[in-house]
Amino acid sequence: MTDVWQEAMDHAVTVARKAGEIVRDALENDMKIMCKSSSVDLVTKTDQKVEQLIIASVKEKFPNHGFIGEESVAAGQPCILNDNPTWIVDPVDGTTNFVHGYPFVAVCIGFAVNKTLEFGVVYSCIEDKMYTARRGKGAFCNGEPLQVSDQKEINQSIIATEFGSNRDPEVVDKIFSNMRKILCLPVHGIRGAGSAAINMCLVAAGSVEAYYEIGIHCWDFAAAAVIVEEAGGVLLDFEGGPMDLMSRRIIAANNKSIAERIVKELEAYPAVRDDAP
Numbered sequence: 001m002t003d004v005w006q007e008a009m010d011h012a013v014t015v016a017r018k019a020g021e022i023v024r025d026a027l028e029n030d031m032k033i034m035c036k037s038s039s040v041d042l043v044t045k046t047d048q049k050v051e052q053l054i055i056a057s058v059k060e061k062f063p064n065h066g067f068i069g070e071e072s073v074a075a076g077q078p079c080i081l082n083d084n085p086t087w088i089v090d091p092v093d094g095t096t097n098f099v100h101g102y103p104f105v106a107v108c109i110g111f112a113v114n115k116t117l118e119f120g121v122v123y124s125c126i127e128d129k130m131y132t133a134r135r136g137k138g139a140f141c142n143g144e145p146l147q148v149s150d151q152k153e154i155n156q157s158i159i160a161t162e163f164g165s166n167r168d169p170e171v172v173d174k175i176f177s178n179m180r181k182i183l184c185l186p187v188h189g190i191r192g193a194g195s196a197a198i199n200m201c202l203v204a205a206g207s208v209e210a211y212y213e214i215g216i217h218c219w220d221f222a223a224a225a226v227i228v229e230e231a232g233g234v235l236l237d238f239e240g241g242p243m244d245l246m247s248r249r250i251i252a253a254n255n256k257s258i259a260e261r262i263v264k265e266l267e268a269y270p271a272v273r274d275d276a277p
């Protein structure tokens with residue numbers, strides 16, 4: 001059977017590679033850093049330039065497709081996922097890393113049809129690792145198949161998470177309280193790459209058993225979600241139900257029992273949905 005979305009996926013890989021070159025070049029030059037929701041929520045001219053490049057090149061090839069892009073939403077575009085083919089783009093996931101030269105920065109392109117994610121491309125451009133997955137066809141890094149860890153015991157696991165960019169002391173207390181609960185299970189360790197998408201690709205690659213975060217956005221995890229599932233992993237919401245792309249929270253794990261153990265430990269706290277009016 002022909003794969004109707006393969007051409008779109010090939011295009012996503014090509015444009016992600018081009019975007020990665022721009023990100024790498026920008027690291028060598030002065031960057032113009034700006035703030036979004038707070039003084040620690042950063043954006044650069046490169047984020048905006050890369051998003052414009054991706055959207056323009058996709059529009060030229062697929063003029064009827066829709067977009068959700070981090071910087072377009074920041075500029076006032078709606079963040080609505082309908083049944084149309086939709087590209088969900090984070091031009092620079094790990095902007096804080098990018099600004100500081102911390103080498104985990106990813107260009108993320110997810111693609112959904114009828115609200116189902118069909119493929120994901122995450123290009124960790126400083127490491128030059130191209131993570132790709134097409135629904136039903138497996139997950140790969142630079143062409144090599146990915147498989148989640150077969151670890152079944154959470155107390156023999158590494159769990160990834162992030163602090164995000166919310167510095168409200170009450171939220172920070174909840175983040176630490178959740179981390180404390182996970183750390184004291186005990187687990188072998190807690191890690192964070194500074195990029196939600198790269199953390200999830202590390203779940204897919206079997207380097208960490210799970211990743212969780214509240215406060216991320218759909219563009220941070222749409223592409224990587226397909227990669228985790230196609231590598232054999234599971235995605236849950238903090239309530240234990242299926243992942244909700246607009247909910248601003250996710251648990252990605254190598255298997256259901258580790259994901260459910262994390263659900264049991266963590267306290268969820270509110271984050272305004274991405275599709276809130």
Ligand code: IPD
Pocket residue numbers: 070090092093094095096162163164165193194195196197213215216217220
């Ligand atoms: C951020 C990164 C970070 C995570 C934040 C995200 P951005 O994305 O993924 O690791 O903790 O929640 O917003 O802003 O660099 O695209």
